[in-house]
Amino acid sequence: MSLYIGRGASKLWKRFCAETTTEINLLAENWKYILGGLICQYIHGLAARGVHYIHRPGPILQDVGFFLLPELGKDKAYISETVFTCMFLLFVLWTFHPFVFKSKKIYTVLIWCRILAFLVACQILRIITFYSTQLPGPNYHCREGSKLARLPRPDSILEVLLIVPSGVLYGCGDLIFSSHMIFSLVFVRTYHKYGTRRFVKQCAWLTVVIQSLLIIASRKHYTVDVVVAWYTVNLVVFFVDKKLPELPDRGASTMLLPLSKDGRTKEENHRLLNGNSGDPSDKRPRTQINGKIMEDGSIDAGVNGV
Known part of the structure; x- marks a missing residue:
């Protein structure tokens, strides 16, 4: 029993190391996109904090969702x-599943480059x-009367540039459209x-709908903030996705076939041995030869074919 556990752990460790090497190489090629996306996240946080300084509490607007x-x-x-x-x-755990699970369809670095592109455009x-x-x-x-409804004038530029978790949770003024919905829909x-997993996809969409209702019910946003997010984020993701290059399919096995000494794949050699050139456009009939080859190179048999 312990032998099987040891073998399984060894395979998992080898898979993790191989995936780590691959992702590090991808990160070395795409680190600029990752860094640019993270910087834009910080800029978005600064903008949300900045609008809090000019926020003025007032009567809650009439809202059908309320x-x-x-x-x-x-x-x-x-x-x-x-x-x-x-x-x-x-979702974050799912993007790192290629490090652990054998079935792999995405590259973690490339999928996060794509996600950050969507987030930056929406934000x-x-x-x-x-x-x-x-x-x-x-x-x-x-609301009126709350101490957090207005931020006091900052004493230094460091106070403005420093983003703390409490500022993210208790921000005001950055309403249209909902940031929570941006992340969830992306x-x-x-x-x-x-x-x-089809079932997981269905559960995910249902969760987003429930979250939309909870955001309104908890009075974190007006209904218009959620509605605008639904069609804006979906449109942005649709059009940005058309401009980005498609992710390489990890399920494609043609690039993983072993090469022979002359550089051809085994599948191509197999087609050549069966009388096919490997070129789909070459539809010429092939002659089938039955017999054995003599020492002088001649064929000691008749030729059967068209």
């Missing part, structure tokens, strides 16, 4: 954040929209295209 969905309340507002966190962590549009018009935040900490669309 009429249809009961308010969760301050003590249950964590439900929406919990659903988003679980979705975020599960640029988001920054433009929430700086164009500042709406009074419907969240509990953004993640789900990516898994829908590159994932393999």
